[in-house]
Amino acid sequence: MKIMMCGSKEGLARDLDLEINIIKEKLGEDTEIVIFEYSGTEKEELKKEIATVDGVLISLVDLDSDIIREMKQCKVISVQATGYNYVDLDVCKENKIGLTAIDEYCTQEVADHCMAMLLSVARKIKFYNNDIEVNKNYAYNSTSGLIRLEGATLAIMGFGKIGKAVAKRAQGFGLNVIVYSPSCTQDVAKAHGCTLVTPDEIYAQADFIALTMRLTAQNENIINAESIAKMKKCPVIVNVARGALIDDDALIDGLDKGVIFGAGLDVLKEETAEYASKFINRDDILLTPHTAFYSDTSQYEAQKISVDNLIYMLTGEYEKVCKIILDVQKR
Structure with a gap:
């Protein structure tokens, strides 16, 4: 299984080991994890890399229709935020990609x-x-x-x-x-x-x-x-x-x-x-630079909830997902 953690430079400036360790523990040590820093200019590189992932954890990046259409293997996008307006829902539905978000953390x-x-x-x-x-x-x-x-x-x-x-x-x-x-x-x-x-x-x-x-x-x-x-x-x-x-x-x-x-x-x-x-x-x-959400506690909860959402969608434990925005997988 292949998981991508995709974010802006700011979005990835966190203790990524928290999510990596949980993914390895729940999905297996052989799970491939790709960390992709995306500023908006590396679109072709992202499209190529994201085409073979099973799940994506995103933080502070836009996933437009061009990128999502390349995600032929992906089963879920987990947004590390409460808002998800920067993900194209229509194309997610076309590609049968589930979408989750955080309901409560800050x-x-x-x-x-x-x-x-x-x-x-x-x-x-x-x-x-x-x-x-x-x-x-x-x-x-x-x-x-x-x-x-x-x-x-x-x-x-x-x-x-x-x-x-x-x-x-x-x-x-x-x-x-x-x-x-x-x-x-x-x-x-x-x-x-x-x-x-x-x-x-x-x-x-x-x-x-x-x-x-x-x-x-x-x-x-x-x-x-x-x-x-x-x-x-x-x-x-x-x-x-x-x-x-x-x-x-x-x-x-x-x-x-x-x-x-x-x-x-x-x-x-x-x-x-x-x-x-x-x-x-x-x-x-x-x-202030979009910092209203931020504290040590809220940062931890955002990471923990979003990675749990990703894992629960991939393992079929849908009832444990904090917030399902788009549910397109067969039960």
Whole structure:
């Protein structure tokens, strides 16, 4: 049996021995394991190598239709993340390749990170730090407009596990929480001490907006020039979900015009230092490099769950798989 561990340079910068040892233990010492670092430019080499694998474990790489069509022998792709929008599902189905993902491994970390960004922007932590380090100015009143959290309104767009965890933390700070989620009911929202509202109600009422929703064709660029123009309370916007939820040019324009107080962005449309440069040298934007998920504990669980998913699909122990996205194998 042949297994490929495919990832970007960043995605493979982990203790790979954890997965390798589990694969060898469960599938046999003679299992061939190929580690392929993919930046997007080695497509032909990847297509050739991936054609003979039985399973693929992927981390932070796109598998497009051209690559998946070469995977004639593959039985499963295991995604080391909760999101899988960078895998072509239609072609997986054509080639009878199963797809699995992680259902739960970093909810606590992402919710904590969301609140950390919200607090940092609201309290202008970046401004004060730069004022001391760069300007050598040690004065509390060198800026103004800081926001009191207690009694303010946080709008959470997306009310799954992470959205609910953010709400729980926010309520501890005395924030009123309103939520928008097409799949949520008012009863569910109320059970968590929140009120279900429409996007327009969010734009009218929110002092803070947290994006925790899964990216879909319907919500891409949900924060755009039109929605920003409806924002009445100069909110802080925090995105710990997907970069494509925000029209970046519209966001910067809203910040420049004072319609938006500040932004905390853990995700961008293009997650490179070059693309991030459009947001730097601003005290009203706080950036982190898609690190909301990260802790030693979450990293371990992501590796363990995804490799277990791969093995269970290959050994036919489907009931043990954490999350099956596409099940095309005969039982």
